[in-house]
Amino acid sequence: MVRRTVARDEPIRVVSVTRRLTVAGDETRLLNTALGFRPERVEHTVVVVSPTDGADERWTGPMLETYRRAGVDVVSLGLQLRGLRGAPNFARLLVRLTRLLRARRAHVVDARLGVPTTFGLVAAKLARIPVVVSTAYYPGIWTPPFKYVIGQACMFGVDALISDARATLDDFARWRWSDRAELVLIPNGIAAATSDLSVREARRRLGLADDPSVTVVGQVSRIINRKGYETFLHAARLLVDGDPSLQFVGVGFVAEDRAYIESLEALRARLRLDDHVQLLSYPGPIGDVYRALDVFTHLSTEDSSPIALHERMSVGLPTVVTGLPGNLEIVEDGIDCLVVPADDAPAAAVAIRRLIDDPALGRRLGAAARARYERDHRPEVMADAHEALFRRLLAPRDGAGSAHA
Structure with missing residues (x-):
């Protein structure tokens, strides 16, 4: 032509x-x-x-x-x-x-x-x-x-x-x-994920405990089967066994796979996590969700270069992510996040616990992630x-x- x-x-x-x-x-x-x-x-x-x-x-x-x-x-x-x-x-x-x-x-x-x-x-x-x-x-x-x-x-x-x-x-x-x-x-x-809300206000919007001393771990992604929500729930069960005060939230829209959210809710019930884990959609600014979190996870089993990983870079959240090839092009283990194998709830739980127990590590990883965002992902x-x-x-x-x- x-x-x-x-x-x-x-x-x-x-x-x-x-x-x-x-x-x-x-x-x-x-x-x-x-x-x-x-x-x-x-x-x-x-x-x-x-x-x-x-x-x-x-x-x-x-x-x-x-x-x-x-x-x-x-x-x-x-x-x-x-x-x-x-x-x-x-x-x-x-x-x-x-x-x-x-x-x-x-x-x-x-x-x-x-x-x-x-x-x-x-x-x-x-x-x-x-x-x-x-x-x-x-x-x-x-x-x-x-x-x-x-x-x-x-x-x-x-x-x-x-x-x-x-x-x-x-x-x-x-x-x-x-x-x-x-x-x-x-x-x-x-664009950077921004919010006009305080931590307390953001948590109230999501139906979470608004006490900033309560640690909230969250995942943001579409609620579809390749995003690793089963691993997220099993890791939550392992962590709650040692610290019942922890709160977990998975935030995303369901799109066309509506039976999948029902299967996750059933798994949550079987794991006795109804009082500890929320699965929800949030129509407001995505920055409100990140404002509510202390630790972010993205435990997908198949992905290209997830948008949520770039969003969390923009806010500098401590993060646990699976070592998929696309993910490893934009993160570095121990530098701006902690990397774990896919489908490995025990490894995810250990990494999350490490970030909870070592706030200085989380701040260092978050600052490096923010710098990468400013350099490469605007x-x-x-x-x-x-x-x-x-x-x-x-x-x-x-x-x-x-x-x-």
Whole structure:
């Protein structure tokens, strides 16, 4: 396809396509990218395929409202794609998205995750958009056999595949059939997690004991099965046996796996932790949650580069994290956190206890984490990396013609 060159001082027009806006990692990354773009350099629109109505917000969180309140240009296509009733909407999606891309005179389509990559790519080709990138974190989103073939086909069409961890890109390199797409690492950058509340007020909001002398250990992530909540609960049981005053809280939205929260609540009851552990969703500023905590854990069993780890960096919380490859790209054991094996509740309990018993260690680790955040993980750093990639991909290639938009 003919490339459209963009002058250095000319804004590039980027349309990001996502399926839904929920309180989750990619949506948070996209929000911070949008806020990090400089308006005179990037004109950015976020297209949401499927709506999130008020009844869904108990599970998904108020992310659409958050985007709009932040001033992000959001366009909702209002199309449900799930089940047989959603099948007729696939054609409507292509038509509406193609028209929108032409109307916005986009230079770049940024298609997020699975379904948006498929339809974003096709619509971009129909609208003759010069550059298409995909942002993804797990090859497993393309489950075999049907989605697997579609995912492989997409790799022949996109110009770049962006992810937030080198380990994830290595997984995609092994998975894909075609090496046409450039694999691009852009680490996460997020706004600092701030709160206007005192520790007492934050704990009251979460239904916790508001006495600052009570130690509160918390995990923040979507409540889905790969985030290690079973390990969190078993570690809590081990710690409460030695110190019944400890409080634990897991905070996150459930999204689509609603049976999972029920299984966790049943496990909590079997472990006799109902008086010690809360599992909840919090629609307010995420900084309120971090303000309530003394020790943070992220005990996931599968992850790319979790947003919550970057948030805890921004507030300097003492942290216990599992030693997954993506995690180890942004943390260092004994320097800015304590690292434990995945699925190892005894090891997690020992590390948490160590941070509780040694506040000086926690402060040192937290200060190092905060310094890493300031250096590497602010939103403008991530946004500038996206802009630089888009401008490079828009540049004429050897032997190719060029035309101005």
